Amino acid sequence: xxxxxxxxxxxxxxxxxxxxxxxxxxxxxxxxxxxxxxxxxxxxxxxxxxxxxxxxxxxxxxxxxxxxxxxxxxxxxxxxxxxxxxxxxxxxxxxxxxxxxxxxxxxxxxxxxxxxxxxxxxxxxxxxxxxxxxxxxxxxxxxxxxxxxxxxxxxxxxxxxxxxxxxxx
Amino acid sequence: xxxxxxxxxxxxxxxxxxxxxxxxxxxxxxxxxxxxxxxxxxxxxxxxxxxxxxxxxxxxxxxxxxxxxxxxxxxxxxxxxxxxxxxxxxxxxxxxxxxxxxxxxxxxxxxxxxxxxxxxxxxxxxxxxxxxxxxxxxxxxxxxxxxxxxxxxxxxxxxxxxxxxxxxxxxxxxxxxxxxxxxxxxxxxxxxxxxxxxxxxxxxxxxxxxxxxxxxxxxxxxxxxxxxxxxxxxxxxxxxxxxxxxxxxxxxxxxxxxxxxxxxxxxxxxxxxxxxxxxxxxxxxxxxxxxxxxxxxxxxxxxxxxxxxxxxxxxxxxxxxxxxxxxxxxxxxxxxxxxxxxxxxxxxxxxxxxxxxxxxxxxxxxxxxxxxxxxxxxxxxxxxxxxxxxxxxxxxxxxxxxxxxxxxxxxxxxxxxxxxxxxxxxxxxxxxxxxxxxxxxxxxxxxxxxxxxxxxxxxxxxxxxxxxxxxxxxxxxxxxxxxxxxxxxxxxxxxxxxxxxxxxxxxxxxxxxxxxxxxxxxxxxxxxxxxxxxxxxxxxxxxxxxxxxxxxxxxxxxxxxxxxxxxxxxxxxxxxxxxxxxxxxxxxxxxxxxxxxxxxxxxxxxxxxxxxxxxxxxxxxxxxxxxxxxxxxxxxxxxxxxxxxxxxxxxxxxxxxxxxxxxxxxxxxxxxxxxxxxxxxxxxxxxxxxxxxxxxxxxxxxxxxxxxxxxxxxxxxxxxxxxxx
Numbered sequence: 001x002x003x004x005x006x007x008x009x010x011x012x013x014x015x016x017x018x019x020x021x022x023x024x025x026x027x028x029x030x031x032x033x034x035x036x037x038x039x040x041x042x043x044x045x046x047x048x049x050x051x052x053x054x055x056x057x058x059x060x061x062x063x064x065x066x067x068x069x070x071x072x073x074x075x076x077x078x079x080x081x082x083x084x085x086x087x088x089x090x091x092x093x094x095x096x097x098x099x100x101x102x103x104x105x106x107x108x109x110x111x112x113x114x115x116x117x118x119x120x121x122x123x124x125x126x127x128x129x130x131x132x133x134x135x136x137x138x139x140x141x142x143x144x145x146x147x148x149x150x151x152x153x154x155x156x157x158x159x160x161x162x163x164x165x166x167x168x169x
Numbered sequence: 170x171x172x173x174x175x176x177x178x179x180x181x182x183x184x185x186x187x188x189x190x191x192x193x194x195x196x197x198x199x200x201x202x203x204x205x206x207x208x209x210x211x212x213x214x215x216x217x218x219x220x221x222x223x224x225x226x227x228x229x230x231x232x233x234x235x236x237x238x239x240x241x242x243x244x245x246x247x248x249x250x251x252x253x254x255x256x257x258x259x260x261x262x263x264x265x266x267x268x269x270x271x272x273x274x275x276x277x278x279x280x281x282x283x284x285x286x287x288x289x290x291x292x293x294x295x296x297x298x299x300x301x302x303x304x305x306x307x308x309x310x311x312x313x314x315x316x317x318x319x320x321x322x323x324x325x326x327x328x329x330x331x332x333x334x335x336x337x338x339x340x341x342x343x344x345x346x347x348x349x350x351x352x353x354x355x356x357x358x359x360x361x362x363x364x365x366x367x368x369x370x371x372x373x374x375x376x377x378x379x380x381x382x383x384x385x386x387x388x389x390x391x392x393x394x395x396x397x398x399x400x401x402x403x404x405x406x407x408x409x410x411x412x413x414x415x416x417x418x419x420x421x422x423x424x425x426x427x428x429x430x431x432x433x434x435x436x437x438x439x440x441x442x443x444x445x446x447x448x449x450x451x452x453x454x455x456x457x458x459x460x461x462x463x464x465x466x467x468x469x470x471x472x473x474x475x476x477x478x479x480x481x482x483x484x485x486x487x488x489x490x491x492x493x494x495x496x497x498x499x500x501x502x503x504x505x506x507x508x509x510x511x512x513x514x515x516x517x518x519x520x521x522x523x524x525x526x527x528x529x530x531x532x533x534x535x536x537x538x539x540x541x542x543x544x545x546x547x548x549x550x551x552x553x554x555x556x557x558x559x560x561x562x563x564x565x566x567x568x569x570x571x572x573x574x575x576x577x578x579x580x581x582x583x584x585x586x587x588x589x590x591x592x593x594x595x596x597x598x599x600x601x602x603x604x605x606x607x608x609x610x611x612x613x614x615x616x617x618x619x620x621x622x623x624x625x626x627x628x629x630x631x632x633x634x635x636x637x638x639x640x641x642x643x644x645x646x647x648x649x650x651x652x653x654x655x656x657x658x659x660x661x662x663x664x665x666x667x668x669x670x671x672x673x674x675x676x677x678x679x680x681x682x683x684x685x686x687x688x689x690x691x692x693x694x695x696x697x698x699x700x701x702x703x704x705x706x707x708x709x710x711x712x713x714x715x716x717x718x719x720x721x722x723x724x725x726x727x728x729x730x731x732x733x734x735x736x737x738x739x740x741x742x743x744x745x746x747x748x749x750x751x752x753x754x755x756x757x758x759x760x761x762x763x764x765x766x767x768x769x770x771x772x773x774x775x776x777x778x779x780x781x782x783x784x785x786x787x788x789x790x791x792x793x794x795x796x797x798x799x800x801x802x803x804x805x806x807x808x809x810x811x812x813x814x815x816x817x818x819x820x821x822x823x824x825x826x827x828x829x830x831x832x833x834x835x836x837x838x839x840x841x842x843x844x845x846x847x848x849x850x851x852x853x854x855x856x857x858x859x860x861x862x863x864x865x866x867x868x869x870x871x872x873x874x875x876x877x878x879x880x881x882x883x884x885x886x887x888x889x890x891x892x893x894x
Contacts, residue, residue, distance in 0.1 A: 115497045
C-alpha cells in the first residue's frame, strides 16, 4: 500500500497542495501534510462516499484510486497525493452514467449496510481495468484485503464477475 | 409523548432524508401527528397527492427492511412501491415498535404496519362506499383510487382523507388481502437504498453536518474502571482550536475539524489510576462453572433424566467465548442539545427505548428529546452506536454546540458491549435404533437483569451520572433442548450473577451456542451407535416443516446415508444441523462440506447448503441476502473470533487480534427458500446463523474423526483435538 502511517504529533507550516480529484483541479491549504487523505476528502470536499473503516489499512473500506491504482485513503497522507489524480466512488460513475461495476452491484443487490461497498467497488474497478476477464479466484484474491461484516461476499463476487461479462459465478 | 406538529411540516420533513439536517421544528398545533401504535395515523399518512408516508419504528440496518415494509404496506393499500415514503426510527414521528432486534423487523414491525394499512384500506373503502353510493364489497383500493370492479364512478384516496387523518384505531381483525392476489409481496424487488450505497451518495449518520458542529473524540481509560487523576490540557496546544472536555472520568477533545480531534486525542496527556477488574479471557471458562450464581433454573423436564443417564458416558462441555460485534466502521453519532430540548442522530437499533435514558442523562423531559435513526456501519445487536450517541449528547450539552463523535477501531473492538460467554454440558443416551432415551443439557449463562431496558452506557457511567445498572444479554437460554423426541429429558441453567465484560445482545443471542452444543451432541450420540445423523434426526423429528428443511438441505448436497465419521478417511466430510428458531419461529437446516488438514489444523469450508422456511416470504432476494450473511458471519465467529482480554483491558483491538472472515475463506453457498404464503412471516436475520457452528463441527468430525467443542476452531485447537485421537 502506498503512503505511510500518519503521525499525529507533527505540526508543519500550512502548505498549498494541488491535486486532481474526480477530474477537477483542487487545491488544499493543509496545516498538516500528514493528515490522511480521507479526512480531506470527507471534511473539506464533502465527498462522504469514501468511508473510514478501521483507520489502520486493514479493512479496505476507504479505498480510492490514485493515478488509477487502489490506495487506502486512511493511510496515505494528503501530501503524498499532491500532484496526483484521485478518483473516489463519486467520480467513478453516476446514476446516469454508471461504471459497469456499479451497475453490476445494483443488479446483484451486492450490499447490506453498504459501509464496505465503495471500497470494494473501487478495488473491483481497478481489477477490471487491468484484467477484463478475471476468474472467480482472481476476484477473491483481489478483494481479500476488503472486509465485509454483513456477509455480502457472494453477491460482491457475482457483481464483479457480472461486470467482467464472462465467467459465471 | 406526542407533540403536535403541523401535518404539512411533517410530510415535508418525512419526504426526504434532509429531515436529519433540519433543526427541530417548532411545535404547531394544526392537525396532530400521533406516534401512537394503537392508531392508524401512527403508521400512515396520506397526502392530498395520494402519496403515502409510512412511519416505521423498526429500522433498516442493511437487512432490507426498507423494501420489505414498503412491500407489505403497498400490497394492502394497492399501491406501487414508489408511492410510499418511509420514515424510520424517529421518536417524534414513528410509533414505538420495539427495538430492531430478535429478528422481529418483518414478523412484528411489518405485520403491525400491514395491519394498519389493511385497516386504512377498509376505512377508505367505507368512506368511498358512502360517497359513491355503492356497497363496500363492490369496491377495491388500487393505484390510489377506490373503484368498483365493474367500472363506474371512482374516487381518489387523497380526496377521501383530509388533514385530520384517519382518527381510527388500528383494527387487529381488519381482513388482509388474500395471498393468492399478491402483486408485490413475494417478489424479489430491489432494495431502494442500494443505488445510493453503490454511488457513494447514501447518507449515513457519519455524514451529518450541522452549522457550528464540532468533532469530538472520547478518550477511554487505558484500563477498564480507571479513574482520571490528571489531565495536561497544554499537551494539545499544538492543535489549533482543540480543547479538552472533562466530566469526572469522561474525557474528550473537541475541535473544528475531525483530523484535529484525532490529533488532539493522540497528543493528550492524561494520568489514570491503576485498575485490574477483569478476569482475563483464559479464566472465563472456569469462572462460568465457579460462580457466583444468581439462580438455578430447570427450563424443561420430562421423566427422569438422571436415572436414565446413570450409566451414560460422562458429560461433555461446549464453550462459546466472548465475542465482539466487530462492526466494520466506527460507531458515530451527532447531537444538538439546547437549553430545553435535544436532537440526537444515531444509528441505534432502539431509538424509542433509549429516549428516556438520554432524557435522564441530559436532565430533560422525555418529550423534549428526539432520537432520529440514520444508517451506520452495520450492526448485529447492540454495538457501540448507542454509546457514541451518549458521548455526543453529553458533549453537545457541555460545550453548547452540536457535536459529532466518531469512535476509533480500537475503541470499537475494545469497548463495544460484547456477546457473553456460554458453557453447555451435554449428556445423553441413544438406542441402537436412534431414539433419544435420555438427554441432559446443563448451561452456565450470565443472567439478564430483570426489568433493565437497555445496556448501561459508557458516557454517563464515566461522568458519574446515575443510570440503571445490570446486564443485558438477549434471550440466551432458548434452543438448549433438542428438537427431537426424547424419553427422559432435563434442561437446566445455572445463572451467573455477572459477566466478564459488559454484555449485550449479539445476533441470535445464546441460540447459536446452544444449537452448537445440542446439534453437535446429537451427532456424538449418532456416532456412538453408528447411525447416519440425517436419518436419525428424521426419526426423532415430529414437525413436518422441520422434516422439509432437513431433507431439502441434505438433498441439495446429495446426502447418501452412512455412519460417521467418513469411512473414506480422506480428510473430507459433511455435516448437517437443524433449528426451529426459538422453538416457535423459522425453520432452518444447513449442510456443509469441508476438507480438514488435521496436521496443519486447517479447516476449509467448501460448500454450504441451506433450506429455510420462515413462513410467508416478503422479499425472497433480500431474504437470501440475510441468510447468506447469517452463514458467512457465523462461519467467521466459529472459525476465528474470540475477544481476548487481560486483567485490565481488551487486547484484541484490530484485525490481527480479532480477525474476521475474508474473501479467501468464503465457500460456495446454495439457499432454498420454502415459501408458505398461508403462514405468518417470520424473521430471516438470525435463524440461519444458528445451525452453522454445529453443521461445521459435524462436518469436521465426519472428515477427520475429531470433535471440536470449543469456539473458535483455531488451527491450534484442531491440531490438539487431532493429537488427542
